[in-house]
Each structure stands twice: as C-alpha cells, then as structure tokens.
Amino acid sequence: MSDTRYPTPEAAEAAFYQAFEAADLAAMLTLWADDDTIACVHPGAPLLQGRYAVSESWRGILTDPGRMSIHTETLSRHVGDGMAVHVLHEHITLPGEETPRDPVMVTNVYRETPAGWRMVLHHASPVLRRNPEPEARATVH
Numbered sequence: 001m002s003d004t005r006y007p008t009p010e011a012a013e014a015a016f017y018q019a020f021e022a023a024d025l026a027a028m029l030t031l032w033a034d035d036d037t038i039a040c041v042h043p044g045a046p047l048l049q050g051r052y053a054v055s056e057s058w059r060g061i062l063t064d065p066g067r068m069s070i071h072t073e074t075l076s077r078h079v080g081d082g083m084a085v086h087v088l089h090e091h092i093t094l095p096g097e098e099t100p101r102d103p104v105m106v107t108n109v110y111r112e113t114p115a116g117w118r119m120v121l122h123h124a125s126p127v128l129r130r131n132p133e134p135e136a137r138a139t140v141h
Contacts, residue, residue: 004030005116009077009084012110012117021070023062029055033111033118041123043104066095073103082112090124103127 006012012031019027032038036050040057048054073089086108091100109121 009110009117025062028058033120069093084110
C-alpha cells in the first residue's frame with residue numbers, strides 16, 4: 001500500500017481525476033484499494049475485477065498518446081459506514097477537439113481503510129441523449 005493518505009473521499013476523487021488528466025499511472029494506482037475487491041467498468045467495456053485487471057486497463061488508457069481534459073459535475077454524494085458513493089458526469093475533451101464529447105455518467109465508490117480513503121469502484125457509461133421534442137407521430141384518419 002502506498003504511503004499517500006487521502007483523508008476524505010473528495011481528496012481521493014480529486015487525486016483520481018488529476019492522475020487521469022496527467023496520464024500518471026503511478027498516481028492512478030496509488031488511490032485504488034490494494035486488494036482484489038476493486039472493480040472498474042469503462043464506457044462500453046466489460047466488468048474488470050481485481051487489482052491486476054483494473055491496473056492493466058488503466059495502463060492501456062493512460063499510455064495512449066495525447067492528454068485529455070476532464071471536467072466533472074457532481075450529481076450526488078453519499079457517505080456512511082466507511083463507504084462513499086459519488087455520482088457525477090464527466091465531460092471529456094480529447095486532444096485536438098475544441099468541445100467536450102457527450103457526458104459520461106460515473107459512479108465512484110470509496111472505502112475508508114486504515115491508510116485513508118481508497119477507490120474500490122469506478123463505473124462509467126455513456127449518457128444516452130434524448131430527443132428534446134417528441135417525435136412527430138403519424139395521424140391515422
């Protein structure tokens with residue numbers, strides 16, 4: 001386990017997004033719980049369980065060339081009994097793009113450990129866009 005201590009779930013979350021934007025694999029792996037109870041779901045991808053699978057997925061993501069910009073929008077936060085659940089939107093702008101892509105809905109779960117707060121789940125999926133107006137329906141006479 002790393003000597004880095006995250007005193008709150010918010011501190012762990014800030015470290016997560018700093019590591020994500022900076023493509024810093026070592027920092028990313030530091031904030032995850034150091035056991036096989038962790039899980040991660042990237043948009044459109046299957047469930048990854050355990051330290052090895054989660055670590056390897058981030059290794060692949062963070063070694064891609066180019067750095068993305070991520071802005072988050074917190075939708076809800078719940079803390080109790082040593083667990084914290086944060087639901088938010090990620091607004092990601094890829095290198096060379098001017099505007100963010102459609103938002104990604106994220107659930108981040110943190111657990112309080114003797115070494116501070118650590119991430120145990122990151123689940124991200126695309127937000128389905130709804131048509132702002134109902135589709136025109138054919139009238140039957």
